[in-house]
Amino acid sequence: MLLERYLESLGSEAIQRALDLDAPRPALVRPTQDPKFGDFQINGAMPLGKELKKSPRELAQPIAEALAGVDAIEKAEVAGPGFVNIHLALPWIASKLTEALRDAARDGVPRVEEVSKVIVDFSSPNIAKQMHVGHLRSTIIGDAIARILSFMGHDVVRDNHLGDWGTQFGLLIVGMREWGDENALQATPIPELERVYKLASERAGSDEAFAERARAELAKLQSGDDQNRALWEHFVEVSRGTLEAVYAELDVSFDVWLGESAYHDALPGVVDDLLERGIAREDEGAVCIFWDEIDGAPKALRKQKTPFIVRKKDGAFLYSTTDIATVQHRKDHFHADRALYVVDNRQGLHFQQLFAVMKLLGTDMELEHVGFGTVLGNDGKPLRTRDASGHVITLASLLEESKQRARQRIDEGVAEGRLRVRPEEMDEVSRVVGIGAVKYADLRQNRLSDYQFDWDKMISFQGNAGPYLQYAYARCASIFAKGGVDMDAIVASATITLDAPAEQTLGKHLLRFTDVVYQAGATSQPHLVCEHIYELARAFNGFYAECPVLDAQGATRESRLGLTALTARQIRRGLGLVGIGVVDRM
């Protein structure tokens, strides 16, 4: 259940009733920061002090009294300058947890009342280039957001908006004719395309005639030349295979792969429309939108005086043009209510401009740039795709390295008798742990922050790291395995009670799950889910140390098995929402 929303409604009603107001006031429910103050506090009395000309403490007293007698609340007391501290009733919490335990399909998390059609635009690598660590963020943050929104009940379309139509293809076409190796293109397509692209791009820098040829080939491609079209399709085909392999490793999928090329035919119409409406005009041969000439344009854009260029002077279109066509397609074809762009913060200006154009065009979709920080190297500067020794840090090699490190750690653990992984499970466990560690290291941070890339931190197995959470899950599973207890039977029949302090702490964490998922979905912040699962795992490890489960008797044993089952499910669900897997033994 949505706990805070429920308490907010209880609180605001209590304020209205207790103070005899003609309208409800916000209760301002917040979790307490110290358990000794109870579980939640209602801050709503304090802002009313001035208005009602009474001291907040005086106002808080009747509010606290009005809350007495509610099932969910054990006691409500006035504290400090005028807080009303709420202590939740343990039997009430326990009954909610028992309900969640029974609900194997959704773990007690309700579906949203209003379903939105949401496009999540993420990953979007360029064809003909390897994915490197920089692509990791968009891919896994976007995947996590899509998973969270889907679970909430929204209608999500995952779109991989590939960079498959840019200037680079002119260079690639002439480059392949000049230096291409068809065998290499079959065997190792992306490295071969990268090699050729590098040569071509260097040549174009110093040889204007060569650059002109590349532009001409691009124009031919874009005007439908059969030969160039076939070559391009070949590039896309071989690249896509390589991309799919990485996505499979990451357990990331898409509903549609609508790259830039998909919108090519719509581009002239976009520009004509902007010209006709007087939004854009020609300048120095290019078609531009000048913000300071448009009434009602955002102030920051007007001041900044950076035009939005939708057609180059050579007649070619840009990604600005494509993005406008893309929004229109998402409305016309998918009937989307929202579109989320999971793209690096550095493209913030582009999206600000794009969204402003769409507003001028009257789009009623909710458009949001879900930005994220740059991946930095150890020197604190944006990470280059090559490390100091000149090696490309590809995403594939990062994932491979992580799996290997995981395997090594598991081998050590098994040799020392600390871990229990069967030989036939090694591949699977090192994959789940290795990939999970990489994902968790990224996802647990607020996405807006820049991200310092560090092997040891990223592939960490200690403390607040992926394996910690997976380990807690394995401990849960292990209790059931060791005791020979059928988890389904517990789910169907156990009644949870909260007696020991460690049980109470665990139970209160479990109760917060719905709020966390909804908050994460509303703000596109997967790290909130990570944080919650980490705290849950901590609470469970505390419970594990304090409270014997299998050796307990009667109703206590049942209840503890129920708590363990619910914890296992919530860890698995929570990690699943951010795309991280679990294993029963590790």
Place this chain on the structure above:
RNA sequence: GCACCCGUAGCUCAGCUGGAUAGAGCGCCGGACUUCGAAUCCGUAGGUCGAAGGUUCGAAUCCUUCCGGGUGUGCCA
């Protein structure tokens, strides 16, 4: 120049829809495996929240200025 982002413990980061004594992990130091799994648990030390003003009953959080760092900015994506 203009726009945007950031500055919190030695390091990496939470907290920033304003709420009580600012929290984690790593690292340091010290405890806990004959007892459901020690990738664990318990504890100690460590902070003028970049600086100064302002708003407020209350500011790490909002506003202003300054200092420091980063990013973007006319024909790449």
